[in-house]
Amino acid sequence: MPAMSAPPPVADQSATGRGLVVAPFRGVRFDAAKVPDLATVTSPPYDVIDADGAVALERLDPHNVVRLILPREQSDDARGRYEHAASRLSTWQKEGFLRRDGSPAIYVYEQSAPGMLQRGLLAAVELRSPDERVVLPHEDVMAGPVADRLELMRATGANLEPILLVYEGGGPAAEVIEEVATTEPLIDSVMDDGLRQRLWAVTDPARQVVLAADLAGRQALIADGHHRYATYRRLQAEHDGPGPWDRGLALLVDSLTYPLDVQAIHRSVADLPLREATELAAPVFAVTGLPGADLAAGLRALEESPARHPFLLTDGASFALLGDPDEAAVAAALPPLHSATWRSLDASVLHALLLERLWGITDGSARVSYLHSAAGAMRAASRSGGTAVLLRPVTVEQVLEVASTGERMPRKSTSFGPKPRTGLVLRLLDDEDGPDVPA
Numbered sequence: 001m002p003a004m005s006a007p008p009p010v011a012d013q014s015a016t017g018r019g020l021v022v023a024p025f026r027g028v029r030f031d032a033a034k035v036p037d038l039a040t041v042t043s044p045p046y047d048v049i050d051a052d053g054a055v056a057l058e059r060l061d062p063h064n065v066v067r068l069i070l071p072r073e074q075s076d077d078a079r080g081r082y083e084h085a086a087s088r089l090s091t092w093q094k095e096g097f098l099r100r101d102g103s104p105a106i107y108v109y110e111q112s113a114p115g116m117l118q119r120g121l122l123a124a125v126e127l128r129s130p131d132e133r134v135v136l137p138h139e140d141v142m143a144g145p146v147a148d149r150l151e152l153m154r155a156t157g158a159n160l161e162p163i164l165l166v167y168e169g170g171g172p173a174a175e176v177i178e179e180v181a182t183t184e185p186l187i188d189s190v191m192d193d194g195l196r197q198r199l200w201a202v203t204d205p206a207r208q209v210v211l212a213a214d215l216a217g218r219q220a221l222i223a224d225g226h227h228r229y230a231t232y233r234r235l236q237a238e239h240d241g242p243g244p245w246d247r248g249l250a251l252l253v254d255s256l257t258y259p260l261d262v263q264a265i266h267r268s269v270a271d272l273p274l275r276e277a278t279e280l281a282a283p284v285f286a287v288t289g290l291p292g293a294d295l296a297a298g299l300r301a302l303e304e305s306p307a308r309h310p311f312l313l314t315d316g317a318s319f320a321l322l323g324d325p326d327e328a329a330v331a332a333a334l335p336p337l338h339s340a341t342w343r344s345l346d347a348s349v350l351h352a353l354l355l356e357r358l359w360g361i362t363d364g365s366a367r368v369s370y371l372h373s374a375a376g377a378m379r380a381a382s383r384s385g386g387t388a389v390l391l392r393p394v395t396v397e398q399v400l401e402v403a404s405t406g407e408r409m410p411r412k413s414t415s416f417g418p419k420p421r422t423g424l425v426l427r428l429l430d431d432e433d434g435p436d437v438p439a
Contacts, residue, residue: 163225
């Protein structure tokens with residue numbers, strides 16, 4: 001998996017004060033006395049959990065956070081499941097399963113495994129318009145997920161999981177993180193995916209000032225959480241005066257010290273049999289059948305393909321490789337106002353040419369599901385009588401070039417990781433965060 005070496009070129013914004021603004025907050029965490037094993041009550045981010053995964057997490061513990069981020073109760077009221085989540089959050093606090101920390105903190109958060117170490121800062125980050133070039137998006141968002149997250153955030157009055165921001169650091173903040181990581185953590189737990197999770201609370205005002213001052217001259221790329229960031233800003237716009245809605249929960253990772261990985265997000269198209277999918281693509285794409293292949297063999301063929309814009313198609317039983325689309329067809333399908341880098345993306349060709357022109361499926365159609373796991377995409381296709389489209393990851397350089405010019409990649413083009421674990425720290429919006437930290 002390609003490692004992210006640095007975000008877009010960062011202008012020094014410290015002189016204007018227009019860089020990142022971070023604040024401490026009183027985090028809400030599971031009480032170790034009631035929840036001795038955090039692996040049973042935490043989860044991956046909401047958008048990487050499929051239906052089977054949600055059920056499995058629910059079975060681990062009745063207090064698993066998936067019951068908050070993906071409430072599944074049926075109700076005559078379409079908003080009922082969000083109210084269920086809000087009621088459950090309140091009950092867990094009253095029963096003492098969730099407790100708010102006594103002092104505002106900026107948290108140092110570490111994820112590790114053999115050969116892998118990532119550390120970052122969990123903080124309340126001031127929300128900024130993309131035009132300010134401080135918090136840089138690189139993907140478009142879909143209205144449906146934003147509306148869903150907004151209803152949940154309104155009902156619960158909480159940031160239930162952080163977005164992931166990456167910035168080019170290597171300054172005093174990195175030194176503070178290293179120092180803090182030598183002390184006794186608040187949390188030290190190994191999750192079911194094998195990742196060790198550790199957490200420290202930085203409550204010392206002097207250290208908080210150092211962290212805020214270092215980040216005040218920097219900008220960040222949204223690595224994960226575009227829909228949640230859009231939701232933060234929608235919620236902010238609903239309020240007239242200042243308040244905790246002016247900030248959002250984020251994990252900020254210094255890419256110079258801790259490079260991230262970037263992976264692909266796959267598609268599953270319901271009600272599109274594989275044979276029909278390949279027949280519709282054949283006039284434009286070279287189609288290669290992969291008889292006898294399984295998922296591992298198909299993914300190897302995709303990775304090793306020398307073709308331009310290769311895609312692996314599967315219905316769970318059979319596999320086919322597409323590639324080398326007709327250049328005239330590509331040029332005709334892609335919007336002409338985008339840069340050469342944007343037009344070179346596999347996801348751009350997938351949406352504009354394969355999905356819309358050849359399969360007649362518009363961008364954002366309910367028939368299209370987005371899945372982080374190739375196996376999950378294949379299962380979804382098998383269940384829906386459809387076809388999974390598996391992609392190769394974009395390069396880090398492509399992401400950075402698109403973001404630095406202000407363009408947006410096609411929605412759900414990238415998956416950066418490792419992602420922060422959901423449920424370790426929540427942020428409530430029912431009172432103000434800690435005091436502003438002067439830069």
